[in-house]
Amino acid sequence: MRALTVEPGRKGSLRVTDLPEPVPADGELLVDGLAVGVCGTDREIAAGDIGLPPSGSSWMVLGHESLGRVRQAPPGSSLTAGDLVVGAVRRPDPVPCGACARGESDNCRNGGYQERGIKQLHGYGSETWCVEEDYAVRLDPSLERVGILTEPTSIVVKAWEQVDLTGARGWFEPERALITGAGSIGLLAALIGTQRGLETHVIDLVTSGPKPEAVRALGATYHHHDVEAVAKKIRPDIVIEATGVGSVVVDAIRNTNHYGVTCLLGLLSSGHHVDVDAGILNRDIVLKNDLVVGSVNSNVRHFREAADVLVRADEAWLERLITRRVPLARAAEAFEVPDGPQNGDVKVVIDLDKNS
Numbered sequence: 102m103r104a105l106t107v108e109p110g111r112k113g114s115l116r117v118t119d120l121p122e123p124v125p126a127d128g129e130l131l132v133d134g135l136a137v138g139v140c141g142t143d144r145e146i147a148a149g150d151i152g153l154p155p156s157g158s159s160w161m162v163l164g165h166e167s168l169g170r171v172r173q174a175p176p177g178s179s180l181t182a183g184d185l186v187v188g189a190v191r192r193p194d195p196v197p198c199g200a201c202a203r204g205e206s207d208n209c210r211n212g213g214y215q216e217r218g219i220k221q222l223h224g225y226g227s228e229t230w231c232v233e234e235d236y237a238v239r240l241d242p243s244l245e246r247v248g249i250l251t252e253p254t255s256i257v258v259k260a261w262e263q264v265d266l267t268g269a270r271g272w273f274e275p276e277r278a279l280i281t282g283a284g285s286i287g288l289l290a291a292l293i294g295t296q297r298g299l300e301t302h303v304i305d306l307v308t309s310g311p312k313p314e315a316v317r318a319l320g321a322t323y324h325h326h327d328v329e330a331v332a333k334k335i336r337p338d339i340v341i342e343a344t345g346v347g348s349v350v351v352d353a354i355r356n357t358n359h360y361g362v363t364c365l366l367g368l369l370s371s372g373h374h375v376d377v378d379a380g381i382l383n384r385d386i387v388l389k390n391d392l393v394v395g396s397v398n399s400n401v402r403h404f405r406e407a408a409d410v411l412v413r414a415d416e417a418w419l420e421r422l423i424t425r426r427v428p429l430a431r432a433a434e435a436f437e438v439p440d441g442p443q444n445g446d447v448k449v450v451i452d453l454d455k456n457s
């Protein structure tokens with residue numbers, strides 16, 4: 102079978118390689134890969150910046166945003182051949198810490214967790230893969246074209262869960278949400294905002310293309326002005342920050358409504374300095390009872406809820422988030438970012454179909 106492999110730490114090592122068919126261990130499903138999504142993490146691994154291969158190996162199968170069809174399920178499994186499935190990304194650390202022991206490896210305390218396609222485990226970017234039944238989530242058959250969005254949706258489901266949990270420390274009936282960044286994470290966050298009936302605003306740099314159109318199609322409002330001006334005007338009760346840009350983060354936190362909850366999801370490499378008056382930022386947070394919470398990764402519970410979010414969404418809307426589909430043989434193209442911040446790419450997907 103063909104697989105997309107990379108040598109973590111070595112730029113230019115991305116390859117489509119022939120590998121032996123995997124053999125499922127006890128309790129594992131054998132799955133025919135349909136597609137694998139590409140995100141910023143994959144691009145960083147391909148650039149040699151992050152990633153860790155399985156122990157004893159110099160290379161790793163890339164890909165953590167999965168979609169496949171079960172070819173063979175273990176005896177007694179609740180899944181059967183033909184089911185559409187997605188595999189969860191993170192596995193508990195071996196100790197395990199208290200969070201991992203309770204099925205919340207997304208909140209691992211000791212950092213010893215492993216991740217498919219990122220850290221010490223082969224990913225899902227192959228024509229065939231195996232996954233433990235406990236880490237496989239069944240999707241509605243209607244999601245064949247768009248189920249590849251389950252993993253990024255799970256990240257956003259967890260973020261909204263953090264907003265709910267932290268908001269619930271007092272009276273909390275939010276009305277307005279601001280999402281900063283209209284990539285796949287930002288747009289999926291906006292989808293959930295509108296599913297909840299919130300007045301949802303999205304801000305990004307682009308002025309045309311699929312991002313503003315996708316926002317408007319949700320019934321949300323698209324902005325391309327600076328964050329401070331937009332946030333001052335709408336006073337969001339909730340901010341979901343998906344850019345990682347320091348100045349955007351600070352402007353968003355400073356201009357929420359009272360009791361505002363800001364959930365930070367974005368990551369940028371270091372070296373982006375912003376002048377911040379920490380005293381004023383502190384006053385803003387204290388005097389408004391604001392809360393700023395970081396969120397990363399997701400666990401199987403979030404994947405299940407993500408599958409429900411996708412079923413409730415308009416399939417044609419989800420399709421517009423997948424702006425490019427690249428066959429496995431030309432996988433390298435999926436890692437090229439066309440034309441800077443004005444580029445129209447939302448989600449690029451590598452097709453794993455045997456004929457691609």
Ligand SMILES: [Zn+2]
Nearest residue numbers: 140141142166
């Ligand atoms: Zn990703």
Ligand SMILES: [Zn+2]
Nearest residue numbers: 194198201209
């Ligand atoms: Zn742990």
